[in-house]
Amino acid sequence: MTEGLDSLAAAERRLLRPACHPHWVAPMLATLTDRPFSDPTWVYERKLDGERCVAYKRGNDVRLLSRTRRSLNATYPELVDAIAAQGAGDMVVDGEVVAFAGSQTSFSRLQKRLGISDEVRARHSPVRVHYYLFDVVHLGGYDLTALSLRARKALLRRAVRFEEPIRYTPHRNEDGESLFADACARGWEGLIAKRAAAPYVSRRSPAWLKFKCAAAQEMVVGGFTEPSGTRIGIGALLVGYHEDGVLRYAGKVGTGYPGAVLGNLRRLLDALVRPSSPFAGSVLERGVHWIEPQLVVEVAFTEWTPDGKLRHPRFVGVRTDKAPADVRRERPRAYPGARVRARA
Numbered sequence: 001m002t003e004g005l006d007s008l009a010a011a012e013r014r015l016l017r018p019a020c021h022p023h024w025v026a027p028m029l030a031t032l033t034d035r036p037f038s039d040p041t042w043v044y045e046r047k048l049d050g051e052r053c054v055a056y057k058r059g060n061d062v063r064l065l066s067r068t069r070r071s072l073n074a075t076y077p078e079l080v081d082a083i084a085a086q087g088a089g090d091m092v093v094d095g096e097v098v099a100f101a102g103s104q105t106s107f108s109r110l111q112k113r114l115g116i117s118d119e120v121r122a123r124h125s126p127v128r129v130h131y132y133l134f135d136v137v138h139l140g141g142y143d144l145t146a147l148s149l150r151a152r153k154a155l156l157r158r159a160v161r162f163e164e165p166i167r168y169t170p171h172r173n174e175d176g177e178s179l180f181a182d183a184c185a186r187g188w189e190g191l192i193a194k195r196a197a198a199p200y201v202s203r204r205s206p207a208w209l210k211f212k213c214a215a216a217q218e219m220v221v222g223g224f225t226e227p228s229g230t231r232i233g234i235g236a237l238l239v240g241y242h243e244d245g246v247l248r249y250a251g252k253v254g255t256g257y258p259g260a261v262l263g264n265l266r267r268l269l270d271a272l273v274r275p276s277s278p279f280a281g282s283v284l285e286r287g288v289h290w291i292e293p294q295l296v297v298e299v300a301f302t303e304w305t306p307d308g309k310l311r312h313p314r315f316v317g318v319r320t321d322k323a324p325a326d327v328r329r330e331r332p333r334a335y336p337g338a339r340v341r342a343r344a
Helices: 077-084 105-114 118-121 150-157 176-185 259-270
Strands: 028-032 044-046 051-058 060-065 090-101 129-139 165-167 190-195 203-210 215-225 239-244 248-252 288-301 312-320
Touching: 044 150, 044 176, 051 077, 051 105, 060 077, 077 118, 077 129, 077 248, 090 105, 090 150, 090 176, 105 312, 129 150, 150 215, 176 190, 215 259, 248 288, 259 288, 259 312
Parallel strands: 028 203, 129 165
Antiparallel strands: 044 190, 051 060, 051 090, 090 129, 190 203, 215 239, 215 288, 239 248, 288 312
């Protein structure tokens, strides 16, 4: 047994499953909650504002795949090189690709790389990216998904050389509430809390929870309006989410668009124009161009109104890593299974 697997405790070794190198492992996803807590049986990581990426290495062959199984090799060729240079010959690692604006991870800055599908252009891009790894799910011919998170993280540290642009995602073992307060004070997006004993499951799970410092989520675009004044491209996007088998209207997003984005966004929208609204029920907006609900964007906002609309929405960026059919309204939930430490 190699790749550090022989360092596992006997109980963890019994959970190893011999397996061929997987073609695809659907990523484990976190569930939104509005209840920060402190619990020594959970670990806490910085919530990164980037693009989820699972890296597959088999010998010299490397594949980078998004949440929607889209190849990212041509978008991030320097990450392909860095994974290919790793000593492990057979592994699948999970992480987040980010770009920084100052000390903050910035999805808006990463947008300048997301649209690139040419390796030469990507290598000459001024936007430097980093790949923060936080999990390993296959290693040395074994499926690791049944192991505890702590065991997987220990194996990740042994299996990977963390040299730029590959970085390890640090975590803390306690004081979730104070860590969350500190994260928000630093201007971070939030925290991810993960149950340390949990296995890796390919779905959204309450064993991973996300605490957001500011409200934001993906939305499906169903229409747009024309620009006014000196603005180009579009005036606003009409967005919504799927619920009960239909697309619900959530409001109009008219701010947050960098000038360089507006022209490209308009070209994407024009290719999707349709004659009627994709939203369930009536939408009381004038001069709307309706489109096929195939484009997903991330929207920041202050809160939901009582009638299910976004208050003060702001465009953050186009998301190519999430299927429109998977976009649901995120409703915070508290999980009593998390043993909250009693306060003094």
